[in-house]
Amino acid sequence: DGVEIEWVWSAGSNKANEYLRSDAVDLGSTAGSAALLARANGSGIQTVYLYSQPEWSALVAPPGSDITTVEGLAGKKVAATKGTDPYFFLLRSLNEVGLSGNDVEVVNVQHADGKTALENGDVDAWAGLDPYMAQTEIEHGSTLFHRNIDFNSWGFLNARTKFLDEHPAYVTRILVQYERARQWIRDNPDEASAILARDADLSKDVADKELFERTNLDIDPVPGPTQTAVLEEIIPIFEAEDQLQPGADVNQALAELFNTTFIEEAIAQSGAGS
Template sequence: MRGFIIRRIICICMLLRMIFNADAYAASVPAELRVDYADFNPLSLVVKKFNWLDKEFKADTVRIHWKFSPGSDVALKNLQADSLDIASSASLSSVWSRAVGGPIKVVYVFARPEWNALVVSRDSPLQSVKDLKGRKVAVALGTGPYFFLMLALKDAGMHKEDVKIIPMPHEDGRASMEQNFVDAWAGGSPYVAMSQLESGSRLIYRNALFHSYGFLNVTEAFARKYPDAVLRVVKVYENARNWAIRHPEDLEMMYGEEARVPLSVARKVLSSYDFSRPVFDRNDVRLLRSGLPVLKEEHLFPQDTDFDKVIDDLIDTRFVFKHSETGSLR
């Protein structure tokens, strides 16, 4: 009788353990994964085109919901409004979002592109940043091009008060510049390349040292609740990154189709993208931090901002490093 009771207890314990494990596994992924895609994030277009997230989470019956992000400002706004789980942005946009209280984490570097420039129309008399004094400059606030504009002005010995900033989305900024409704436009990919090739617009300022990286962001709450899901998204992005490196011509074709731009534009855009390093390292921190004091001077950040703490709290490399332990990170 005693043996029977013991066996029953063991069976019950095993059953409870199975139920507990099943519940824990079910909680390791969300019922729906809301992911953005953006023409400034070519890898997102690859992942979406090949349905790699759908395949990765198929066994878990996770629904993949895609949402277009026209810029870093919109992507991060949607992330913090809980209408996105995975969001693309420029690195300075992520730093700014974190500095003003956004509880976000960066889990992946999708590219290191030279994607920003100050642009004028083909017939514009303007030749340099100093020529912008008192002029109207279109730019999307809170985006990579906006922070690039601030750094460019500083480089020319100017401040944001020396120009008339006209806030507008990237596409509208491009159109306004080409039609001379504004004097210049601080733009990013792919719109700068499109304006150059299709309208003959000119770049009056470039600076590779002032460029943001491409970041993949999640909220702290999502990373804490669904770490396995974040790790698997990183895994899928790694597949896309390696595919992009191995198939540059196919990437150009795909980018042209998915971003709905001519092949010539796709080639020009992608020629400025570096997909070689998905890990954020100390040198990246140094370069990222170098321009932040300028942005504080322009009152874009709270004056008491501790940038070292902001960056430490923002960058979360554990998912990339954990993925690298499998030997699949190259």
């Protein structure tokens, strides 16, 4: 019917949220934490789909580092991309051991630049993100010294509410294709990894680690209570670390974040599902 899809590359959840807020894209993928923060701070978005349960974030040290625990980060320089899951992973990890963002020097760079800074010795540690994290682990000998899958806030596909109102049929059709792709990857993992390696310019080992070890696609794609519980754990970090704009009602934002209408219709149309 002449509808064209334009894919826009995003360097991180913070960039995807910028594109959504500025109407540069109609749908954008982010971590759950980033989606909630964006809506709380006034972005007119809703989450319409879950595409994965990832372990895409961890804390990373270069080879030979004496940093082996979160406590060891006190007073250190840590690369992180503010407004993204790795940044909130860092803050939650610090909070868990009685530290805060004020106890480290956060070097705010995009994910790929954080990897470079770590490998060049410009920072002591990095709040990492795959595939860059898998790259430095395999190709540079870096160490993931602190992991916690529960501090990773799921893969959210978000849409501008205006787009949802104006083009509901398009949204449903897009989600039908997302569901087909998710199922195809589950059924054809080796071919999927080869495509990921080719299109993202990764080694096959890196693609395999990201896709097979740190990405769970065997999920219910409908956002609901599980994700709400994850995000409720992040809200105190938003508040303690001054992430919210004046007047922001983060609890109301969470209550209004999920719109399951479109994925439920997509599943009904395609017969797909987890």
